[in-house]
Amino acid sequence: MKRRSDALPLVLLATAGWTLVAVVMLFELRIFTWLFVFGYLVLGLAYLAAAICTVVAVAGLWRRAGPRWAVPVLVACLLAPAGIYATDWVYAFATGYYRAFRHDFATVAAMSSRGEVNPREYYGDPLPRAVRHLSVNGRVAHIVALDHDSGATFLPQWEGVPDGAVGFAYLDPGTPPDAELDCFADQCRVRYTLGDGWYWLTRG
Incomplete structure (x- = not known):
């Protein structure tokens, strides 16, 4: 013993x-x-x-x-x-963080549905303090689809220098999951489906 x-x-x-x-x-x-x-x-x-x-x-x-x-x-x-x-630590982070803070992601989705995400600010506007942790820069942006007249609400988790990003996205109605999107001057697409309209975007 x-x-x-x-x-x-x-x-x-x-x-x-x-x-x-x-x-x-x-x-x-x-x-x-x-x-x-x-x-x-x-x-x-x-x-x-x-x-x-x-x-x-x-x-x-x-x-x-x-x-x-x-x-x-x-x-x-x-x-x-x-x-x-x-x-696959990216998958572990994306799925784990989403499941841990699902309620907060729902708050941002509701903001998006109400049209409260400003599409004119390229890098987005500051998130409400309670959900600011969802984004690496504390901001929420609206990114556009490269081949559709739609886009997605975007919460970056990594930002490149000088451009590029990956992160969580809530797709607009009419944006197909296979669409290419503009993640701060990088082409990105869905890698993981998380649920409730949320996806993980990666470059490529």
Whole structure:
């Protein structure tokens, strides 16, 4: 029992290190929008922290509990980068964020249906404070379809330099899901269907 109680904090330390990497990957789009190329520094520091946590945890487990604990933890930590690399973090973010804040997305959809999203402001107008977190820049824009007389209400989650964006879109009536849209000077199209008229747009 004592070995188990001694080992648990070190197992949690290793887990925390790789959880940090996963969280950074989950919010990678927003991090790179806010920090530009310094986002790579954040990502690198997260991996460095995970590696340090792994070394400290495995070494401590070997001393306190022997290979029975240390080896499985080491194997799990070595496999963690492969699992992180194989995960579609864009899908995880898009679906998870939408499900977590579905009510707030419904608020923006209602604004769009009432014609409260200004199509004349290219990069959009500020969102109400309560739902400002839905957009990486705190704004909601109306983007146009390139081959239809319609468009979509757009909540960017990543913005490029100088142009381009990806994010959530609430399609106008008459805009087909396969339409190409103008995401701040980049062509974008639907990648994921989220429900209730909401989609995830990606470049290409």
